[in-house]
Amino acid sequence: MTTTQSSLSTVPDPIDVRSLRAVMDGRWQAVREDVRARMGERRMHPDPEWSMAEHRAKVGEHMRKLAESGRASLGFVERYGGRDDIGGSVTSIEMLGYGDLSLMVKAGVQWGLFGGAVQALGTERHYDRYLREIMDYRLPGCFAMTETGHGSNVQALETTATYDPDSGEFVVHTPTPSARKDYIGNAARDGRVAVVFAQLVTPGGRHGVHALVVPIRDADGRPCPGVEISDCGVKAGLNGVDNGRLSFDRVRVPREALLNRYGDVDADGSYHSPIENESRRFFTMLGTLVRGRVSVAGAASSAAHVALTIAVRYGLTRRQFAAPGAEEETVVLDYLAHQRRLLPRLATSYALHFAQQRLVEMLHEVQSGGTGDETAQRELETRAAGLKAVSTWHATGTIQACREACGGAGYLAENRIVQLKADTDVFTTFEGDNTVLLQLVAKALLTNYRDHVGDLDTLGMIRFVVENIADTVAERTSARALAQRLRDPDLEDPEWHRSLLEDREEHLLAGLARRLRRAGEADADPFAVFNAAQDHLLTAAKAHVDRFVLDAFDRTVDACADPGVAGLLGRVRALHVLALVEADRAWYLEHGRLTATQSKQVLGMVNQLCAQLRPHARTLVDGFGIPEAWLDAPIARD
Amino acid sequence: MTTTQSSLSTVPDPIDVRSLRAVMDGRWQAVREDVRARMGERRMHPDPEWSMAEHRAKVGEHMRKLAESGRASLGFVERYGGRDDIGGSVTSIEMLGYGDLSLMVKAGVQWGLFGGAVQALGTERHYDRYLREIMDYRLPGCFAMTETGHGSNVQALETTATYDPDSGEFVVHTPTPSARKDYIGNAARDGRVAVVFAQLVTPGGRHGVHALVVPIRDADGRPCPGVEISDCGVKAGLNGVDNGRLSFDRVRVPREALLNRYGDVDADGSYHSPIENESRRFFTMLGTLVRGRVSVAGAASSAAHVALTIAVRYGLTRRQFAAPGAEEETVVLDYLAHQRRLLPRLATSYALHFAQQRLVEMLHEVQSGGTGDETAQRELETRAAGLKAVSTWHATGTIQACREACGGAGYLAENRIVQLKADTDVFTTFEGDNTVLLQLVAKALLTNYRDHVGDLDTLGMIRFVVENIADTVAERTSARALAQRLRDPDLEDPEWHRSLLEDREEHLLAGLARRLRRAGEADADPFAVFNAAQDHLLTAAKAHVDRFVLDAFDRTVDACADPGVAGLLGRVRALHVLALVEADRAWYLEHGRLTATQSKQVLGMVNQLCAQLRPHARTLVDGFGIPEAWLDAPIARD
Incomplete structure (x- = not known):
């Protein structure tokens, strides 16, 4: 097939898929392999003909099997039969997101929310009485x-x-x-x-x-x-x-x-x-329950991986319209429009996966290490809130794009995407409405993690901003921003990509602090000032998450020993970042961070990166390591 | 509630809702009123507990009732018992979109696609044999x-x-x-x-x-x-x-x-x-079947109206978080973020509704007047393709936004939004995949409607562009564009809003023609040139639809005798256009159509317009005139 010639460096070929998968599996690879080995041989997702009662009964059966597998005990304290492996417990839930999301949610309710609340908010008397029955599902709660x-x-x-x-x-x-x-x-x-x-x-x-x-x-x-x-x-x-x-x-x-x-x-x-x-007490209690939010972010990403795997496989076999002079019709993933639907989202799925791994590590460290470090706890809460919002919206958009990319076949229940879509739709709402969560992220940033995420006391936040933070934030930013503006960037430079995201975060935050300070003026109506800045607040929070996600991506690539995989991930990173910049390039233009010429070049580079990654699309979805039986969709068959 | 003070003109209050509804009902008001009178008293949408078999059986019953009502015969020729009212038949299908979309699609298949094909492609011998049995549903096809x-x-x-x-x-x-x-x-x-x-x-x-x-x-x-x-x-x-x-x-x-x-x-x-x-013959045949595409665009918009009505009503009763010093919590539609989710989409729903009315008029004129005017036929096909793509994507995005705006309640089947979402999802695919349709629109524009929409012969298109059109398009544009760039605009001026959309359409089209001409160069690979320009092509087509939609809006406002309604619609128009410009402001910045300052002002104006229309949100959804029994969602109750 014809693809646009590229001036960018190309990816070594072939890629070692096992090596890629090891990077994707990460620290809790053993848990992932255990799930694959024990559950990966049979279809997990629901039969679309099931009634609600039948589906509930089937999930009940699976719950009992999960309890027997011992994985339900991963997140519980060892002296009551648990395994003290918090990261493992969340990874296990994330893996269920590849199978049946009803089971993932039911398991999350039982062992994450209900069992987690008993463990986090209760004391020995509750552990004695409940924990074993919770783990083995004798006590559904x-x-x-x-x-x-x-x-x-x-x-x-x-x-x-x-x-x-x-x-x-x-x-x-x-x-x-x-x-x-x-x-x-x-x-x-x-x-x-x-x-x-x-x-x-x-x-x-x-x-x-x-x-x-x-x-x-x-x-x-x-x-x-x-x-x-x-x-x-x-x-x-x-x-x-x-x-x-x-x-x-x-x-x-x-x-x-x-x-x-x-x-x-x-x-x-x-x-x-x-x-x-009283308020601090409540949000401290809520803060201990952060695991649920982390699990939802992970499972949403898993669902997006399934949809992308199905859509990419179908896009590599489906043909439509012949090019001039060609005998066969063109493979649909060779069309730029099709690549643009799927490949930037695939790149972002990689980025969010690495961020999720980082978040799970943070969770594991904070919750395994006791409650000592308050700042670490609050950073964890902030990142969980932010990544949950970004990952679940990404899942909603990606699964929708996959449905459309698969056309009429995508609309049939047998091809799985519609169930993923229907199941994950509420992920943007439960465990914290995304819009509210992003406001909490912005608040945490503005107040330098002074309070636990969860307390959306507008007046208190504004007061704190007025009194403490605004100047610091503003000063920290201006010097960097100026230097940035004067640079003549190399559009392929990963450092330039990083500075685009960092600079945007800092500028948005500083501007937000300045706006909110007006609420402290004598005649101001704090609610009106806050409300008028609400879109700004959400943008700033999103920019922070984007930067955190990039940090995690770079940690992963830095730790990658396989040069082929690292090279491929470098291209994935470039597509992820430039697609973000492209989507928000109006901001970069408005704030003098991109010239009109550079902005147009970003569009062209996204196209080029799509063409570069097109030959690796199958490798990239294989990297998710989803058991074949869980991909049982007629259009996804090889 | 506190809302941001606005410098823009305000809307007269109160608005006469009946007068607004008459504008919305338009030329086929009698058909709409007939549907409301005959079907509007009982719930139409499916029970979420129904199995597929039960739902199919229920739709079968409704089909027979529809056949008895006589509305099924609206679009058929009079001498076989039809009523020769093509616009009425499409309006009738559009109204079913407020009830049960399965019924709408089944009716569309029977009387639009199947019956329509017999009528459009057959001759007297087929009319004699089939038309009556098709109309009265004795012959399902x-x-x-x-x-x-x-x-x-x-x-x-x-x-x-x-x-x-x-x-x-x-x-x-x-x-x-x-x-x-x-x-x-x-x-x-x-x-x-x-x-x-x-x-x-x-x-x-x-x-x-x-x-x-x-x-x-x-x-x-x-x-x-x-x-x-x-x-x-x-x-x-x-x-x-x-x-x-x-x-x-x-x-x-x-x-x-x-x-x-x-x-x-x-x-x-x-x-x-x-x-x-042979090719021309086939696309002539397809061209006669344009009614299906028009119906799908209309029904998608209807579904979006239902979702917006439910979400706006809930947003006006649901309260969450108290403002500093307030006794009661704040009504969620008073939050800027909530307004931004719903009100620009509500404004665009109005715009698309007026465009749909215009499209139905064109369809009625072309198909009632015989097949004389080829250009009119091709304009109709082009606009049907474009509006179908834009309206169905709008519906998908709007219903999703409404689901999220209603939170957990929006996820329950009893509140209807999830069924609307699941039903309309395939509207972006059937009756022509949206991406393909927009390419056809671009092709029609590039070749000045030389061919019927439907023929995506890349080579032929490129040849024609190379030989005929590019210069003309390029010349027509440059003078206007220059004048535009030099203007110092009044950001509230409707004429400036219009020129923003017109100029973008012309510039995108001229640039596209220039790019595709390269395909005519000796060493060029036509597919590669076409493929590299595919995103440009889609953007140009979308810009054309945006301009057509604005034309229809202005026709409607010009014909509106009620100054209160006209004033309200003027604000709706401003919000619709500025939200479009805001979403694509990167393009305006890249091409020197907006300065950075103006671009930021557009954001602020969208916020202001949201605040201005917030008090009229209920009036605007009441304007859709959806029977109360069809809005039977617990969260939508007054």
């Missing part, structure tokens, strides 16, 4: 945080847990319809207990949101007295997960039901906590 | 064009229809697996006959693709001898439509089965046609 009226603003939850010193019990209650727990995984069918987040009330007053273990079903599966359970019904996807709604009518649980690591109530009703400030 | 190996390049279909002079019959045959008819609506369950597109072969040779009426099922629903029928199975959506696959093993049909308006075979096997050139 729920993570009951979200309420119908309170999705993003969970600090304003309305459910109450009121301590009654006379009986030594908490009374868990749903005071209004908007306080109903909603979208709760494991609630509609399987859950026997729920970790319920509620406003803690003692005779001494209110103490903010805390979590309690509340039984919701008896051994026969009937709702416990006072607990009303309903089913959320059919969803776009993830119909193997039994999402439901829970309401509590003055349900009594013993005092010991309180997960009391960060706040406890004595028998006499007196409240005490190691963290004085 | 298929439009069997697409083959497994031939989606976009339908001129290369492999199915053959070989005339046998001895028996006076055609032998319809599927010679290879890739020649199997695929994704055919009405095939898996209901179809009794199919209009089969096949290469016509006579003893004298091959004559290109023609269509024949081929029985596929007998009266008892069993496949006819030699016809193999299979089911495409579950799809992402549209599961009320029975898509299937058809293969023919030397199936014999009488000579009269050939739809013989554009080519006929005498009993002795001699072929004759009013159109000598």
Whole structure:
């Protein structure tokens, strides 16, 4: 086939796919290989003809098998039968994203959210009682945080847990319809207990949101007295997960039901906590639950890998329209328009995968090493929030592009893409709405990680910016930016690519700080100032994530010993970065970072890089290492 | 609520919603009101718990009701019981897009594609035999064009229809697996006959693709001898439509089965046609079938209207996070980020709706007035192709944005958005893949409508461009562009908005012509030149559609007698155009059409326009006039 001639360096050929896959598998390669060996021989994804009930039943079976495999115990403490391997547990969940996303979510609910909350917020008495039954799935449980009226603003939850010193019990209650727990995984069918987040009330007053273990079903599966359970019904996807709604009518649980690591109530009703400030306490509690966000980012990326693998394989066999004089029709991946649909997204999938690996390492280090380093914890929370937002949006867009690239065949359930699309759609919403998460990222950056991610107190943030940060940020930036502007760049230079992303992040952040300072002026309406800057805030957060992702990419390439693989990854990095710059080149033009000529050259270079990577497209999707049985789509067959 | 103060003119208040709705209903208001009156009282959209079989059965019932209503006959000729109202028939299909899109597609297959093909390609003998039974749904039929190996390049279909002079019959045959008819609506369950597109072969040779009426099922629903029928199975959506696959093993049909308006075979096997050139003949035949593309564009827009109505209503009741000092939490549509998700898309939905109305008028005029004016026919084809691509991509993006804007509630089937999303996903593919359609648009522009849309003969196009058009296009542009660049614009001026879109279209087209001329150079590889310019080609086509859409908007506003409505629409127009310019402002910067300062001002103006239209959001979605029963989503209740 004819491809555009390129002036850029070419990639060594052939590439050692095993070597590439080792880079992609990373530190938890053994966990990945274990999943492939134990589950990779049979089809995992749901039959599209299944009813919701059938899919739920099948996921239930798989859950029991997972429990038997021992991988469910990876993330739990060793002295209760766990394996103290937090990174491994998240990697295991990420691998399930290649199979059935309903199973991934159900496993995430049981062992990540529910089990993770018991472990992170509870103490020995809860470990003794629950951890083994959680790991082996004898005790299916729920993570009951979200309420119908309170999705993003969970600090304003309305459910109450009121301590009654006379009986030594908490009374868990749903005071209004908007306080109903909603979208709760494991609630509609399987859950026997729920970790319920509620406003803690003692005779001494209110103490903010805390979590309690509340039984919701008896051994026969009937709702416990006072607990009303309903089913959320059919969803776009993830119909193997039994999402439901829970309401509590003055349900009594013993005092010991309180997960009391960060706040406890004595028998006499007196409240005490190691963290004085109520808001800080709540966000410290939330911060320990970051694993869920990390898992969702990873599984979203896995789903995008499956879709890209199917679309690239089909794009390499599907032919349409003959070139002038040609006998055979042209392979569709030889069309520039088709390459542009798939290859920049493939490059970005690589970049996000390396960032995910880095994030999992950070998670593992922070959570294995105790809670000592507050800055590391907050950086972790910030990066988890940011990468979750960027990876899930990337998955949504990529799976959509793959569907369209596969035409009518892509629309048939048998070819898998539509299920991936339907399943992952909510990933941009759950575990934190992406828009809200990016605001939290921006806030963390503006306040230099002063607070835990999660607290979107606008006024407090603005005050802090006004008082502390703006000048520093602004000064740090200007010198670099100026130097950047004066450079005459080599458009192939990886360092120039890096400086484009770094400079944008710093400039956006400095400008944001300047804008928000106006909120401190005497006649300003802080909400109006904040709201008018909201798009700026989101852009700045996204720019930060882009830079973090590039850092992780460079770490990976630096550590790569195989020159062929490193060379290929260098081209992938260039396509990833230049596609980002291309998409946001208006910003670079507006701020004098690119001339009009350079900006047009960026477009041309993206085209050239697509042509360069086209011969390696199959190698790149093979690098994901998805078991063949999990790719069982007629259009993906070789 | 606090909104950013605006320097732009404000909209008169209150707006007369009935007056707005009359503008939106347009010329075929009576058809819209008839649909509302007859069907608007009951829920139309599918129950998410239905199996595929149940949904198909329900759509079958609705089809029979539609046939009884008489609206199915709108698009057919009067002397066979039709009503000769082509615009009305398309409007009627568009209205079904507010209800159940499976029904819309099934109706489109039966009365648009299948019935339309019989009427457009057949002659009196076919009308006599089929039209009444088609209209009253006694004869469910298929439009069997697409083959497994031939989606976009339908001129290369492999199915053959070989005339046998001895028996006076055609032998319809599927010679290879890739020649199997695929994704055919009405095939898996209901179809009794199919209009089969096949290469016509006579003893004298091959004559290109023609269509024949081929029985596929007998009266008892069993496949006819030699016809193999299979089911495409579950799809992402549209599961009320029975898509299937058809293969023919030397199936014999009488000579009269050939739809013989554009080519006929005498009993002795001699072929004759009013159109000598085989390719031109085929695309003339395809051109008569443009109604399907127009219908899909309209129905996609309808689905986007439903999603926007639900998301805007929810955005006006849902509250999250309190502003500093506020008692109540903030209504989410008061956040700039939420406005930016929904309001520019709402504005563009208005623009596309007016363009759709204009397109339907053109269709009605061309098809009611006979086939006299070739240029009008080709303009119609070009605009149908372009608007179909832009409207269906807009629908995909808008429904996705609405899903995310509704958070977890948007993911529940009960709130309708996910079904709209799943149903419309394939609209970007069927009735012409959007990427291919935009290439056809570019080709029509480059060759000044020399040929029918549909013929993507790269070499022929390039030759024609080289020989004829490039200079003219280039000259026409340069003078205007220069004048434009030198202007110091008023950023609120509608004329400036118009010139931004016009200038971009002309410049892109001229540049494209210059690039493609290189293909005429002695040592050039025409495919490589074409392929390298493919992204440029798509951008130019999109720019043309944007300008056509603006023309239609201005026609509508000019004809609007109500000053309040006209004022509101003026703001909607500004938001639509400036959001387009904002999205493509890199181009304007690269080509000196906007300074960096102006470009940043465009961003600010989009924010301001969002704030201005925020109080009118409910009015604007009420303007769509969707029956309340069809909006039956818990989150959309008042």
